[in-house]
Amino acid sequence: MSAEPNPVLNLPAIEVLTSKLRRRQVVGSRPAALETLILLRQVVAKARFSNIEQLVEIIRTVGRRLVQAQPKEHSVGNTVRKVLHHIREEYNTATKGTSAAPSTTSFSISKFISQGQPKRQNTGSGPNHHPQAMMKATSTWVNHVPAPPQDGRRASVQINRKEDVQQEEEDDDDSTDGEGSSAGPSTTTGQDPDAFAKGLKPVLMEAIQDVLDELETVYDTVSKNAKDHVHSDEIILTLGMSRTVEAFLKAAAHHRNFTVIVAETGPSYSGHAMAASLSASSISTILVPDSSIYALMSRVNKVFLGAHAILANGGAFATTGTLLAATAARTHSTPVVICAGQFKLTPKWNLYHEYGGLDFGDPGDVLGFEEGLLTDGVDVVNPHYDYLAPELIDAFITNDGDHPPSSIYRLIKETYDDEDNDL
Amino acid sequence: MAPRSSASTTKEKLIGGEDEVLQAIILADSFNKRFKPLTTRKPRCLLPICNAPLLEWTFESLALAGVKEIFVVCRSHSGQVKAAIAESKWSKPGSGIKITTILTAKETYSPGDAMRDVYTRGLVTSDFVLVAGDLVSNVRIDEVVRVHKERRKTNKDAIMTMVVKESGVNHRTRSKGDSAVFVLDAETSECLHYEPVDGHPKKSTVQIPREILAEHPELEIRNDLIDCCIDVCSAEVPSLFQDNFDYLDLRRDFVHGVLTSDLLMKNIHCYVLKEGYAARVKDTKSYDAISKDILSRWTFPLVPDDNHPSGHVYEHLRGNKYIAKGDTVTLSRTCKIGNNTLIGSSTQVYDNAIITGSVIGRHCVIGNGTVIRGSYVFDGTVIGPNCVIEQSIIGAGVSIKEKSTVMKGCLLGDGVMVGPGAKIEAFERLSVKPGMEVQMDVEEDSEDEDEDKGDDDSEEEVEEDGLTEDDTELDSDIEEVEKIQDTLKAKLVLGRDSNALVWPRGPILDDDEEDAEGPDNFTNQRLVRLADNCSDLADSDSDNDSDASTDSNSDSDEIPIEAGGASLLLSQPQTEFKREVKLSLDRAFEEGHSVDNAAVELKTLRMASNVPLVHVRTGVVAAIVDRIPIVEGNPGEQRQAIGKMIGRWGELINRIGGIDGVETVTVLQAQCASSKRVALFGPILVALYQQDIVDEDDIRGWHELPVSQGVGALLSEAEELKRCWTVGSRMIEQFDEQESSEEDDDEDSE
Known part of the structure; x- marks a missing residue:
């Protein structure tokens, strides 16, 4: 980033969110992701930048501060990465949309999924691939181009775009983001420095809004295909209170009759809430103590679990107790399925089993503070999460389709840009 | 407060909305000398616990509770307190908290005096939170405030809500020397009777007025509560202090006075915490206990690896070990770091050193084969090879030369040098000799810049005033100590080049101080001393009961004094x-x-x-x-x-x-x-x-x-x-x- 500190970085909202994250006043993947998105939208709206690189740097700085405030809430970093990815994508679409063939450089998720490694494809792929995604990208731009009444500004944006395009024609596509934008400021110098930002902002807001929409509908989209995964008269085991699993099972209950066994999931006993909620929507529900998970496993057809984060190696962090359930399921060869939104995809590994990653909480839940002398002699730990190795998981159901653990790395590569893995 | 539902209240508070600002008053002076000689040159609220000054923990605790405006009332070393606040992250614009430092007169000898000062300045206009400057808490105080306000709507006489925590009688964090029995109405949790319990002589009976039993169908008489010293007070509380000029202590005088008075007709309520943690670092024993609680994460989310008040970043390893992140810590391959240990940044630990259950500050050096158990070492301390340090507090910039032994319960003031081969008996207190300080300051400058800056930056006249006065107070202390040096030193081996001044055990010194400070403070001082005797690190390490038998040396000269003190106290x-x-x-x-x-x-x-x-x-x-x-x-x-x-x-x-x-x-x-x-x-x-x-x-x-x-x-x-x-x-x-x-x-x- 340039030398002068950007005023947007002093936005009080950033400080408010970092301290909330630090103080654990925002907990849970989805609330954290939502708050992050709302903050980023504010930042982008207020940011002053004259090229895309500056904007990316601003967002990265904000993201870095948020992640440092609470490294254990992975969805914060993920959201930042996703927004960055979308911004670059929109920028690329926008810069090429008018001058070059719109389809050549547009990067959309759906396209990545259908075509694999995006960065390798240089040649223009057919516009017929995903016309809908294309339409959207172009239409947003088309909508906005006539919008600004000031001709000068529009012109500058146009110039930018042309510059970029020329640059990109010379360069390989891999370096699009860095190189292309570096050309931006040289052309804008001497003109209104805000012109670039003004032209691009509506598109970016649109991009962030897309991410927000996706996040808001994540439970519905995850449970879209629920009936394909749950069959009639199956017995399903779940742990803890996962909103995703809850929505998923409820969606499945519209089409199927099945039984859910909910483990209490100490020490939080969030299973109680889960059981109450499921049985309220007339699913036959059984609440069992954690100790009987193994004994019941032989009768269970499937294990559905929520996740706190899905890691790049296909492993996952999930509520304490899930390791027990997953291991028991493995012994009985019962399938273990994890339901989670895409915002939980985290480009990180846990190869060395980082101890702190499990996020240890207040031991008070395990052993009461009033136990007095006992607390002096005993070391009590209360991890929030278990780490599930990829071998223990059979499938991930996300809002982006179903995936085996082995293909998670690819999903992550497609969802985020590589350079953002370390914010 | 306009909004009715609690949810909307808290939300608005978080957003920083228009509704009434929650104020807090921090009494940043301890009004006692339990931490001497560590507190000779530094106020207690700036002593580090788990490598962050106590005051920062207090700020964080209040911020957690949504407090927006804080008044810090300080007396001694006020310049340092001010500088520390100015430097901390709290005075940055984004912190969302307004902090005002209030200097009280040197004649403020008790919390009661401070409250009277608060009253005369007219600081508070509505309900406020009153805490001490040495609080560590993760309690949602806003919830307590809400309950308090709710109660005030129906009962105008409910002037105060005390926050207490259930802990069991023998909890390490529950001070044995200075606890209390609460008699609560089971239904309304109104505090009906308050009786302080001193650890020495052991109090075995509590007298409850008969009227209480007659008037309330159901009572809870509880001796298992930790008094968190978080009080939600109505605006009239300071004025009560003003009216009753003899109230000194918040609990023993004020609470007791209000409850027993047949004139005031005011009520005090308790809020018994079900979850959350809150405790005060009242003395060296609670310092030890609270450090342990922080390291074993009872204070979550206020833990070193998550929300460290000073913003240090620690990595949490198996067994509650916390090592500063960022590769600045040098740990030898053969050194052993035990459970519940925290090691600050840029610290070096050499071969075969063993550190367990301890907190090591930043920029420390631990020599070959040195053993540190259950101790607290502040920033910039150098401990030579083959030393043994047991359950002690070692100040900042201390230098302990090779083959020295520090037995349990010792307090070594900032900048002390001992050794080589020093043998320091249990419960000894050392500080720097007045003449030798210069040397120490130089050393400290290089190693511990932050702290010193606090001193140097003080430019205002008031501060200088404060400092000089502190110095005179300090000098008189030290003179007293120096008079009796010869007798004291005879027992100890301090090693050559030592610049240490040995402080007497027992209360000889305090007696003189009492005279100096006038009889107004007599009760307070005595209570403090009683508690001190029980809760000096001595007791923290062995149980109270076993203490008497194991430690004949220190106890033999303490017990009679305590007994005498008690009878005096009663009459x-x-x-x-x-x-x-x-x-x-x-x-x-x-x-x-x-x-x-x-x-x-x-x-x-x-x-x-x-x-x-x-x-x-x-x-x-x-x-x-x-x-x-x-x-x-x-x-x-x-x-x-x-x-x-x-x-x-x-x-x-x-x-x-x-x-x-x-x-x-x-x-x-x-x-x-x-x-x-x-x-x-x-x-x-x-x-x-x-x-x-x-x-x-x-x-x-x-x-x-x-x-x-x-x-x-x-x-x-x-x-x-x-x-x-x-x-x-x-x-x-x-x-x-x-x-x-x-x-x-x-x-x-x-």
């Missing part, structure tokens, strides 16, 4: 009250107040000190008797003098709040018997009788009491009492005669 309010009564009467006599005025003054005094009526009567009678001039060899004149005195002031005896002639006579007898005015008993009694202050029945009633004859009194006094009694008998004989003669008269007339 202390009484003597003080007597003194007050005497002063008040002296004034009345000299300035010729009306009896009414004098009576009102005495009544107020009684209410304030909460003593039974008999003490007032004793005081008044004694004053009157003492005022009667003795006229030798002239009974007539003597009688006249007595008559004049009783005529002017006798009425006062019955105006002090109750008429009890029998008691008056008893008191008079005791007073005469114990002074040189035995002979005056008869005449005074007659005069009282003539003024209708006592009547015949009273005299007869008194006469029949066994006590009046000197039964159960000391030998020397019994005789005098007996003499008075005989005078009385003679008078009664007279009455009998009179009666019979009256009867005769009647008969005659008929």
Whole structure:
């Protein structure tokens, strides 16, 4: 980033969110992701930048501060990465949309999924691939181009775009983001420095809004295909209170009759809430103590679990107790399925089993503070999460389709840009 | 507060909305010296716990609770406190908290004085949170505030809510020296009775007033609560302190006073925490306990790896080990780091060193083969090879040379140098000799810049003022210590080049200080000392019970003192009250107040000190008797003098709040018997009788009491009492005669 500190970085909202994250006043993947998105939208709206690189740097700085405030809430970093990815994508679409063939450089998720490694494809792929995604990208731009009444500004944006395009024609596509934008400021110098930002902002807001929409509908989209995964008269085991699993099972209950066994999931006993909620929507529900998970496993057809984060190696962090359930399921060869939104995809590994990653909480839940002398002699730990190795998981159901653990790395590569893995 | 539902209230608070700002007052002075000599050059609230100053933990605790405006009331070392606040992240614009430092006068000796200062400055306008500057808490205080406000809507007399935490009697964080029994109404959790419990001598009974049992169907009498010293107070609390100028301590005086007062009619409630953690670093023992609680994550999310108040970043490893992140820590391959240990950034630990259950500051060096167990080492300390340090607190910039041993419970002040080969006995306290400080400062400058900056940056006049005054106070301390150096040093091996000054064990020093600070603070000081004796690191390490047997050395000279202190403590309010009564009467006599005025003054005094009526009567009678001039060899004149005195002031005896002639006579007898005015008993009694202050029945009633004859009194006094009694008998004989003669008269007339 340039030398002068950007005023947007002093936005009080950033400080408010970092301290909330630090103080654990925002907990849970989805609330954290939502708050992050709302903050980023504010930042982008207020940011002053004259090229895309500056904007990316601003967002990265904000993201870095948020992640440092609470490294254990992975969805914060993920959201930042996703927004960055979308911004670059929109920028690329926008810069090429008018001058070059719109389809050549547009990067959309759906396209990545259908075509694999995006960065390798240089040649223009057919516009017929995903016309809908294309339409959207172009239409947003088309909508906005006539919008600004000031001709000068529009012109500058146009110039930018042309510059970029020329640059990109010379360069390989891999370096699009860095190189292309570096050309931006040289052309804008001497003109209104805000012109670039003004032209691009509506598109970016649109991009962030897309991410927000996706996040808001994540439970519905995850449970879209629920009936394909749950069959009639199956017995399903779940742990803890996962909103995703809850929505998923409820969606499945519209089409199927099945039984859910909910483990209490100490020490939080969030299973109680889960059981109450499921049985309220007339699913036959059984609440069992954690100790009987193994004994019941032989009768269970499937294990559905929520996740706190899905890691790049296909492993996952999930509520304490899930390791027990997953291991028991493995012994009985019962399938273990994890339901989670895409915002939980985290480009990180846990190869060395980082101890702190499990996020240890207040031991008070395990052993009461009033136990007095006992607390002096005993070391009590209360991890929030278990780490599930990829071998223990059979499938991930996300809002982006179903995936085996082995293909998670690819999903992550497609969802985020590589350079953002370390914010 | 307009919004009704709690959810919307908290939300608005978080957003920083328009509704009423929650204020907090931090009493940043400890008003005691439990941490000496660590606190000679630094206020207690800036002592680090888990490598962050206590004050920062307090700020974080308050921020967690949504407090928006904080007043920090500080007295000693105020310059340092100010500088520390200015430097911290809290004074940055984005923190969302407004912090104002309030300097109180040097004459502020107690929390009560500080509260009076708060009142005179008019700092608070609505309900506020009152905490000490050494609080570590993750409690949602806003929830307590909400409950408090809710209660205030229906009951205007609920002036305060105390936050207490359930802990069990023997919890390490529950101070044994300084706890209390709470009597709560089971339904409303109103605090009905508060009785402080001192650790030494052990208190085994608590007296609960009978009315409480009569008025409340269900009571909880609890001895398992930690007093978190978080009080949600109404705006009138400071004014109560103003009205009752003798309130010193928040608990022992204020809470006790309000609850027992029959005039104030105010209620205090308790909020028993179900979840959350809160405790005060009151003394070295709670320092140890709270450090352990932080390391074992009871204070979550206020833990080193998550929300460290100073913003350090630590990595949490298996077994609650916390190592500073960022590769600045050098750990030798062969050193052993045990459980529950925290190691600050840029610290070096060499081969075969063993560190368990300890906190090591930043920029420290731990030499080869050194063993550190259960100790707290502040920033920039260098510990040479092959040392052993057990359960001690080592200040900043200390240098301990090779092969030294520091036994448990020691406090080493900032910049002390000992060794090589020093042997420091258990519970020793060391600080730097005045002359040697310069050297230490240089050393500290290089290693511990942050702290020193605080000193150097102080530019304002007030601060300099404060510092010099601190220095003079300190110098007097040190002079005292220096006087007795030779005797103290004989026991210890400090090693050559040591710059250490050995502080005496026990309370010799404190006694002198008490004199210096005046009798106003007497109670407070004594309580502090009691607690100190029990909660010096001595006790933290071994149980209270085993302590007496294992540690004959330190205990042998402490126990008798404590016992003496306790008896003094009990009688202390009484003597003080007597003194007050005497002063008040002296004034009345000299300035010729009306009896009414004098009576009102005495009544107020009684209410304030909460003593039974008999003490007032004793005081008044004694004053009157003492005022009667003795006229030798002239009974007539003597009688006249007595008559004049009783005529002017006798009425006062019955105006002090109750008429009890029998008691008056008893008191008079005791007073005469114990002074040189035995002979005056008869005449005074007659005069009282003539003024209708006592009547015949009273005299007869008194006469029949066994006590009046000197039964159960000391030998020397019994005789005098007996003499008075005989005078009385003679008078009664007279009455009998009179009666019979009256009867005769009647008969005659008929």
